[in-house]
Amino acid sequence: EVQLVESGGGLVQPGGSLRVSCAASGLTFNNTWMHWVRQAPGKGLVWVSYIRSDGSATYADSVKGRFTISRDNAKRTLYLQMNSLRSDDTGVYYCASDAAYSLYYWGQGTVVTVSS
Amino acid sequence: QSALTQPASVSGSLGQSITISCTGTSSDVGGYSYVSWYQHHPGKAPKLMIYEVTNRPSGVSNRFSGSKSANTASLTISGLQAEDEGDYYCSSYRRSNSWVFGGGTKLTVV
Numbered sequence: 001e002v003q004l005v006e007s008g009g010g011l012v013q014p015g016g017s018l019r020v021s022c023a024a025s026g027l028t029f030n031n032t033w034m035h036w037v038r039q040a041p042g043k044g045l046v047w048v049s050y051i052r053s054d055g056s057a058t059y060a061d062s063v064k065g066r067f068t069i070s071r072d073n074a075k076r077t078l079y080l081q082m083n084s085l086r087s088d089d090t091g092v093y094y095c096a097s098d099a100a101y102s103l104y105y106w107g108q109g110t111v112v113t114v115s116s
Numbered sequence: 117q118s119a120l121t122q123p124a125s126v127s128g129s130l131g132q133s134i135t136i137s138c139t140g141t142s143s144d145v146g147g148y149s150y151v152s153w154y155q156h157h158p159g160k161a162p163k164l165m166i167y168e169v170t171n172r173p174s175g176v177s178n179r180f181s182g183s184k185s186a187n188t189a190s191l192t193i194s195g196l197q198a199e200d201e202g203d204y205y206c207s208s209y210r211r212s213n214s215w216v217f218g219g220g221t222k223l224t225v226v
Contacts, residue, residue: 035215037162044119044220045154045162045205050213058213094162101209102152102167109161 002026002105004095009110016085020110022078022095027105030073033098036080039109040091049080050098063089085114120145120206120218127224133194136221138206139187144216146187150209153182153191156220157202165204166191193223201225 008020022034036048049069051057057069068081078095090113096103121139128134138145138153145151153166164173166182169189179194189208193200206218 037217044203045156045207045217046119047207047215047217050215060214096162100167100171101148101150101215102164103154103162103207103215104164104167104173106161106163 002097004097004105004107006093006095006107006110009093009112011113011115012085013116014086014114016114017081017083018085018112019079019081020093020112022080022107024076024078024095024097027097029071029076034069034071034078035096035098035103036069036078037094037096037103037106038089038091038112039094040088043091045094048093051078082112085112087114090114118216120208120216122204122206122218122221124219125222125224127226128193128196129226130196130198132196133192134196134223135193136191136204136206136223138189138191138208138218140189140208140216141187144208144210145184145189147211148209149184151182151184151189152207153180154205154207155200155202156205162205196225198225 003025005023035050049059051069066084070079092109094109096106154162156162169184
């Protein structure tokens, strides 16, 4: 059974930094592309970033230059380093595994709140 | 990076069929066969229902089906059941290794 478990969310002040993690099990992590998706309160799902098996990555324009996705294949863990956080970065952050260019398995999410 | 366009809400009666549309451009929906659909109940993990326009993951009911014509994809749910109620999102691969979601559609089963 595939399990993706996010952690690391919390309350951070505007301009601050936070790193969220996603621990994966039940899949061949080192061969799997991974995504981050977020959902602001009362809003829809928004794609944030993805990383390939070789570490190459792309980002949504809204986070480019502020967020960095990375992975540790030995630890089977995906990360999202978020810097220069703004209030509109508030929301639930989900990790998801990719298959056939779809987000196949999802975690339950971790809540990030950016507020003073 | 504009979102794909979905109706904000749809409703249907138990046992009926409904269709949710998802309109994009030739840079996403119309340009690739990588449209997927997700069911999301608040507080839970989103669930993949359709991938590659028409394919169902193992375990997803055959009451769910997908299609595409030009820049518009569609999700059809037949034989509506109470547990189908929730939010539905389409997504498409977009050129330059990015993905885009629709704004979401709230399905109400009456």
